[in-house]
Amino acid sequence: MLKVAIFPPNSLILSDLVERAGHEPLTIMETISKKVRDVEIDSPPLNITAEEPSKGLQYASAEAPSGVRGRLSVFGPLYEKADAIIALKDAPMNFGCLGCARTNEFLLYMIKKSGIPQLVLTYPKTEEEARSVVSRILAFLKEVEGND
Amino acid sequence: MIKIAQLACGPEYSGIQKEIEKAAHMVNAQVIFPDVSYEYIKETTDITGFEAQSPGLQLMFARARALVEGLVEADAVFLATCFRCAEGALLKNEVRRYIQKNSNLPVVMYSFTENTKSDELLTRMEALQTIAERKQLLGRKRQEGLTLGLDSGSATTKAVIMRDNEVIGTGWHPTQAVIRSANKAVDDALSEAGVTINDLEAIGTTGYGRHTLGKHFNANLIQEELTVNSKGAVWTADVLEGEATVIDIGGMDNKVITINNGIPDSFTMGGICAGASGRFLEITANRVGVDISELSELSMKGNPKNVHMASYCIIFGIQDLVTELAAGVSREDVAAAACYSVAEQVYEQQLQEVDIREPLIQVGGTSLILGLNRAFEDILKIKPIVPKHSQFIGAIGGALLSSAFIGEE
Known part of the structure; x- marks a missing residue:
């Protein structure tokens, strides 16, 4: 079973596809739900404190806005522990989004330079394209699994 | 709620x-x-x-x-x-x-x-x-009865006594211990007005120490400085109707407030850098060897363009001024450049967040420094109004607004 990171990291559709293929999707839903359940921290809504933007300094300098660094501290580790990554670029916000264009750009860059097996596709506009995207994702996962 | x-x-x-x-x-x-x-x-x-x-x-x-x-x-x-x-x-x-x-x-x-x-x-x-x-309260245009306004600022504490819409006594002291400084300012204001504290019909407090003073003086009104200062500003400038913009540069912060019929509808408050504050001008005065009250005259004799400043920072900006003094630039030019630096920083960081509406009313202790008025005029191409008692606007606002509570328990 592979650990598969996805982009956008909160896409329910991508997460479901990975799971159906028998792998473990690395999503922010899981990360955030762990944070939210942490009774030691009281910083609603996400239980993120000033510590996260500080941790985000390992990805971006202090000149990057606090919201970018806070997001990177949550999403960055997901890409670091992944065996494979599947990214859908130019997806509409209701497919999954981080709210911040700068964080999106940086995560796509992180994916590119990670060297981990990756499949980067563009969000499909027609049903035919959507079928093709699903088949390519499943084929990619099979291929990575075979090489593992 | x-x-x-x-x-x-x-x-x-x-x-x-x-x-x-x-x-x-x-x-x-x-x-x-x-x-x-x-x-x-x-x-x-x-x-x-x-x-x-x-x-x-x-x-x-x-x-x-x-x-x-x-x-x-x-x-x-x-x-x-x-x-x-x-x-x-x-x-x-x-x-x-x-x-x-x-x-x-x-x-x-x-x-x-x-x-x-x-x-x-x-x-x-x-x-x-x-x-x-409190729109109704902020819409108040006249002060009534005999009231005291107290503004406990970060650098100075101001007291104003008003009677029937006129300022009859003022007091001013550097803020050290909040209550002690206020007592001194109040004593001076009472003495000038020729009344006693028992004659007062209402008291209003504002500024950083408003809650402490409000409790100590049993004030009828304890209110933040953004709304109180803007009320005092439009009253002193006699712009109680229509639109206006208030620039209030105090001892340790600055505020820009846009006003419609005496009520603020948008405001920004500096909170990132101390370079755009009275403290910067105070340190400059110290460096050029004059009292802050003399900086006004000195700054008007200088040309800010003769001084190179690479930073607005209260540390690095002052460092630039010291370097220029050491290189032989005149004290007058340095004083003028310090004023320009404050005005430019307020322009770049605060005034971009509001749409300036004329008239422009400049208040706060720094409004008495002519070089700063000139710098704002140069940058904004609008001559600011500096009303009488412009350094007392917080206390005046407190005295004016608190008069609404006369007769109330």
């Missing part, structure tokens, strides 16, 4: 949402998030034409539209994005303009970092609450 609509991008991932809500809670306000659909967000982007790449910012504009169209009810708006986010800064300002053009909702903007704490937000939230809840 008033409702403050939060239109923001990033506070949850910066870990400061709790601080925003804490500040709102402290002034008995509730933070709400206008609920909008995905389709409504897309439609708003099409209508406004601002195709922000960040979905969080698209949501921000859609929420503003929901407020303007009355789909969601709120009493005031808190607009905030991450400090240093260029897209956020651009959109935030346009959202502010859109709300002000299409509604009467008071708006305050803020750029936060992960270190933003509720204390920094408190004065802003308190002002939003006052504007939303």
Whole structure:
């Protein structure tokens, strides 16, 4: 079973596809739900404190806005522990989004330079394209699994 | 309880949402998030034409539209994005303009970092609450009876006695121990007015030490300085009707407030850098070897363009001035350059967040420094009005507004 990171990291559709293929999707839903359940921290809504933007300094300098660094501290580790990554670029916000264009750009860059097996596709506009995207994702996962 | 609509991008991932809500809670306000659909967000982007790449910012504009169209009810708006986010800064300002053009909702903007704490937000939230809840009080145009206003500022404490819409006594002391400094200022004001503290019919306090003084003097009104100072500013400048902009540079902060019929509808407050404060001018006066009261005359004799300043910072800016003095630049030029630096920083950091409406009223202790008035005129191409008693506007506002409580228990 592979650990598969996805982009956008909160896409329910991508997460479901990975799971159906028998792998473990690395999503922010899981990360955030762990944070939210942490009774030691009281910083609603996400239980993120000033510590996260500080941790985000390992990805971006202090000149990057606090919201970018806070997001990177949550999403960055997901890409670091992944065996494979599947990214859908130019997806509409209701497919999954981080709210911040700068964080999106940086995560796509992180994916590119990670060297981990990756499949980067563009969000499909027609049903035919959507079928093709699903088949390519499943084929990619099979291929990575075979090489593992 | 008033409702403050939060239109923001990033506070949850910066870990400061709790601080925003804490500040709102402290002034008995509730933070709400206008609920909008995905389709409504897309439609708003099409209508406004601002195709922000960040979905969080698209949501921000859609929420503003929901407020303007009355789909969601709120009493005031808190607009905030991450400090240093260029897209956020651009959109935030346009959202502010859109709300002000299409509604009467008071708006305050803020750029936060992960270190933003509720204390920094408190004065802003308190002002939003006052504007939303006390419109009738803020609309007051005349002072009545015999009242005292006390402004416990970060650098100085001011006291003003007013009787039947006239200032009859003033007192001023550097702020050290809050109550002791206030007692001295009050004694001076009472003495000049020829009355005793027992003759007073109402007392109003404002400024950083307002709560301590309010309790000590059993004040009828304890109110933040944004609304009180703006009231004092329009009263002293006799601009009680129509629009105006108030620039208030105090000892350790600065405020820019836009006003309509004596009531603020938008304001910004410096909170990132101390270079645009009276303290910067005080250190400059010290460096050029004059008392702060003499800096005014000295600055008018100099030319700011003869001095090279690479920073507005209270440390590095002063370092630049010291270097220039050592290189033989005159004290007059250095004094003028310090004034220019303060005005330029207020222009670049505060005045960009409001739409300036004439007349421009310059108040606060620094308004007595002529070089600073000249610098604002040079930069803005508008001659600021510096009313009589411009350094006492907080205390005057306190005396004026507290007169509404005469006869009340």
